[in-house]
Amino acid sequence: MTPSRRLSRPPRGSTILSGVAAFVAGAAVALPPVAAGRGGLEAVLAGVSGARFRAHVEFLADDLLEGREAGTRGYDIAARYVATELETLGLEPAGAGGSFLQPVPLLESRLVEGSLGLARDGKSVDLVRGEDFLMRGDLRRTETRVSAPVVFAGYGVFAPALGHDDYGDVDVRGKVIALLPDSPERFSSEERAHFASRQLKAYEAARRGAVGVLLLHTPEAERRSPWKRFAGQSSGTATTWTSPDGVPEDAPGALAGRATLGPSGVEKLFALARLDVETAAAAARASKGRPIDLGVVATLETRSEHRRFTSPNVVGRLAGSDPALARTHVLYTAHLDHEGVGPPVDGDAIYNGAYDNASGSAVLLETARALAEARPRPRRSVLFAFVTAEEKGLLGSEFLAAHPTVPAESLVANVNVDMPLFLFPVADVLAYGADSSTLGDVARAAARHQGLELSPDPVPEQNLFIRSDQYSFVKRGVPALFLMTGTRSTDSSVDAAARWREFLTRHYHTPTDDLQRPMDLPSAERFIRTVVEIGWTVARSSEPPRWTQGDFFARTFARTRAD
Numbered sequence: 001m002t003p004s005r006r007l008s009r010p011p012r013g014s015t016i017l018s019g020v021a022a023f024v025a026g027a028a029v030a031l032p033p034v035a036a037g038r039g040g041l042e043a044v045l046a047g048v049s050g051a052r053f054r055a056h057v058e059f060l061a062d063d064l065l066e067g068r069e070a071g072t073r074g075y076d077i078a079a080r081y082v083a084t085e086l087e088t089l090g091l092e093p094a095g096a097g098g099s100f101l102q103p104v105p106l107l108e109s110r111l112v113e114g115s116l117g118l119a120r121d122g123k124s125v126d127l128v129r130g131e132d133f134l135m136r137g138d139l140r141r142t143e144t145r146v147s148a149p150v151v152f153a154g155y156g157v158f159a160p161a162l163g164h165d166d167y168g169d170v171d172v173r174g175k176v177i178a179l180l181p182d183s184p185e186r187f188s189s190e191e192r193a194h195f196a197s198r199q200l201k202a203y204e205a206a207r208r209g210a211v212g213v214l215l216l217h218t219p220e221a222e223r224r225s226p227w228k229r230f231a232g233q234s235s236g237t238a239t240t241w242t243s244p245d246g247v248p249e250d251a252p253g254a255l256a257g258r259a260t261l262g263p264s265g266v267e268k269l270f271a272l273a274r275l276d277v278e279t280a281a282a283a284a285r286a287s288k289g290r291p292i293d294l295g296v297v298a299t300l301e302t303r304s305e306h307r308r309f310t311s312p313n314v315v316g317r318l319a320g321s322d323p324a325l326a327r328t329h330v331l332y333t334a335h336l337d338h339e340g341v342g343p344p345v346d347g348d349a350i351y352n353g354a355y356d357n358a359s360g361s362a363v364l365l366e367t368a369r370a371l372a373e374a375r376p377r378p379r380r381s382v383l384f385a386f387v388t389a390e391e392k393g394l395l396g397s398e399f400l401a402a403h404p405t406v407p408a409e410s411l412v413a414n415v416n417v418d419m420p421l422f423l424f425p426v427a428d429v430l431a432y433g434a435d436s437s438t439l440g441d442v443a444r445a446a447a448r449h450q451g452l453e454l455s456p457d458p459v460p461e462q463n464l465f466i467r468s469d470q471y472s473f474v475k476r477g478v479p480a481l482f483l484m485t486g487t488r489s490t491d492s493s494v495d496a497a498a499r500w501r502e503f504l505t506r507h508y509h510t511p512t513d514d515l516q517r518p519m520d521l522p523s524a525e526r527f528i529r530t531v532v533e534i535g536w537t538v539a540r541s542s543e544p545p546r547w548t549q550g551d552f553f554a555r556t557f558a559r560t561r562a563d
Contacts, residue, residue: 041536044374045529048366050521053528056085056362060336061354061515068353069340070311070389070396071106078336078361082314082386085365089372091316094383094405101312104241104388104399107248109137111236113303116259118150120272120296130231132265136238137304138256139248146212146257147299150269152178152292154284156201156213161555162187166284170291173209176257176298178269180281181221182461189457190433191552193465199393203252212257212300216266218281224461227262232343233509239392241399242308249398257300272296311337313396314386315405318372320539322379329406330539331383331478332367332531333397333416333469334360335390339509348511355503355513360417361386363528370532371539378539380412387469390418397469401476412544413439414480415534416470421485421503424494426523428455428486429530432465436551437479439538446533450526455486458497459504477557479545481534485527 059065059081066074083100087093095102114135116127127133138144154166156179164184183195194200198215205213217227240248261269270277273294280292314336320326338353352358368384371377383406387396404411429447431454434440444454457464465471470480489496507513538545547554 040374041533044370044536045532047373048370048525048528048532050525052369053362053366053524054519054521056365057354057358057519058515060358060361061352063350063352067340067342067351068336068338070337070392071309072340074340075311075337075388079312079314079386079388082336082361082365083316086314086316086368086384089316089368091318091368091372091384094315094317095313096405100314100316102315102400102405103310103312104396105244105246106239106309106311106389106392106395107139107242107246108237108239108307108309109139109304110307111135111137111302112305113301114236114259115299115301116265117299118269118272118296119299123272125268125272127261127265127268130234131262132268133259133261134231134234134236135259135300135302136236137306138302139238139240140253141256142304142306144256144300144302146176146301147297148174148176148211148257150178150214150273150294150296150298151175152280152294154291155180155183155195156204157183157195158204159191159195161552162191166291167208168290171209172205172291175210176212176214176300177205177210178214178216178294179205180216180218180284182463185285188435188552189460190436190465192460193463193467194552196463197466202255202258206252206254209254211254212298213255214269214298215260216277217260217262218266218277219263220281222263231262239389239395241389241395246308257298259300269294269296311388311396313388313400315400316368316384317406318368318377318382318384320379320381321377325379325542326381328410328412328544329381329383330378330535331385331411331414331473332364332535333385333387333414333473334364334418335388335396335469336361336386337388337391337396339391342511345511351509351511352514354515354517355421356419356508357390357417359420359422359524363417363420363524363531366528367532367535370528371535374536378536380539382535382539383411390469394469394472397472401472408476411473411478413538414470414473414478415439415531416468416480416482417484417531418468418482419484420524420527421500422520422523422527423499423503423518424496424523425490425520426452426485426527427488427490427496428453429527430455430457430484430486432457432482433470433474433480433553435548436553437545437547439479439481439534439545442534442537442545443481443483443530446530446537449533450530452526452530455488458487458500474553475557479547483531485523
């Protein structure tokens with residue numbers, strides 16, 4: 001269904017005009033200046049408004065914005081809305097050219113034709129795209145062809161510090177590497193997520209001279225995320241940001257063949273190889289596997305069309321009050337984009353993204369209001385970045401991390417908010433990265449102040465830590481937290497974990513993530529106050545957050561900074 005026909009239906013919840021009215025009304029009502037110290041914090045927190053938060057969500061998730069896909073008119077409206085709000089709050093523009101907007105140059109590759117064939121001992125099998133495998137456009141070439149032996153290399157993880165190496169001393173130059181998704185279960189949640197990154201797997205394979213990668217949607221992966229849904233949402237497009245001279249990032253040039261095999265494709269590959277995929281996967285999970293030449297030749301071909309476009313991050317700066325510390329920045333992030341218009345579900349083609357991530361963006365707007373109205377202001381400066389193209393691969397945040405609008409060394413912390421779910425009265429918060437730096441103690445105290453607890457990752461197999469924007473800054477050595485709500489409720493009659501899982505399985509990345517979903521505003525207020533207090537505490541402290549000694553991310557990414 002086209003957007004125009006969908007828009008002819010009555011909008012869900014409040015109309016976009018009510019969102020504008022609430023926005024204007026909210027802008028006109030300012031809290032009086034408050035004193036510093038704990039009493040000052042209490043006054044700042046008291047001004048947090050769940051109704052104002054809801055009004056922002058209603059505007060950003062309205063059908064008129066057509067799902068806020070990066071590079072579309074709907075996203076641009078959302079960006080202008082946020083920029084206007086930041087300006088009204090008195091923040092300084094911190095984008096490009098004296099504005100609140102930082103244009104991000106993007107390159108999109110759309111797959112026009114793609115094929116994948118397997119052969120062994122004179123027997124060949126042509127796989128069916130969409131059924132047996134999925135493939136995306138190549139970001140560096142409009143036409144590709146790869147034909148090479150297939151080597152199974154477990155997870156494709158090289159982590160000697162963690163005692164895991166799926167490659168060993170096997171030479172995989174000129175080969176197509178078949179890889180399991182995810183990473184070893186014995187790794188911590190954040191380590192597991194880091195090494196599950198498809199980008200990291202691709203670069204490791206390319207570094208070793210491989211020419212292609214086949215990611216295997218195994219039976220275990222099928223239990224977590226059904227292939228039918230995964231395939232139904234695949235558009236065959238790949239997107240990345242580009243350098244000023246137009247060179248695409250996240251596109252290892254040596255890999256000219258990349259595809260994901262569905263359950264039937266995995267079965268056909270291992271049937272030709274005369275191996276049992278579960279046995280091979282079990283060996284990899286136990287860190288006892290080694291690369292296996294499957295005796296199969298894979299031939300991958302693509303024809304792609306390229307398109308260049310831009311989409312802006314929105315960045316505002318609240319100047320600090322301390323002459324020295326104001327040169328440093330606490331960075332808040334939330335992604336503003338969603339998936340736009342897509343395959344219709346029950347006649348609805350607009351993927352509104354009310355929770356993913358209009359809710360996170362609304363949390364940041366209310367956080368910016370609270371900190372902007374504090375008197376005196378926080379000692380450190382606070383940067384608010386509403387980033388684009390997260391749904392296309394964290395592209396807006398990666399561009400901002402690579403091309404910061406303030407000195408890179410001035411960033412002392414990143415607090416990222418993505419998809420907080422207020423589906424029930426919330427009792428806990430998830431703070432990914434809490435164990436990696438002293439930010440964890442700050443978050444724990446702020447949550448406790450609101451009657452909330454920090455809980456461990458309930459779904460480590462989902463690799464959430466690498467799937468949101470703080471990861472872009474962690475890779476640049478900035479201590480960071482990714483905050484979302486947990487799976488426990490203050491109402492004992494509510495099966496909170498079931499509602500949380502239901503959202504992920506039924507509504508996440510579908511048109512039903514809209515304003516019809518329940519939204520408990522007292523929970524939203526407690527969560528926002530937690531987010532505000534974290535930034536307030538860090539911005540008032542003379543000492544910046546520090547990485548935990550011996551932490552994996554500290555060893556891998558930490559850098560010397562000037563504070």
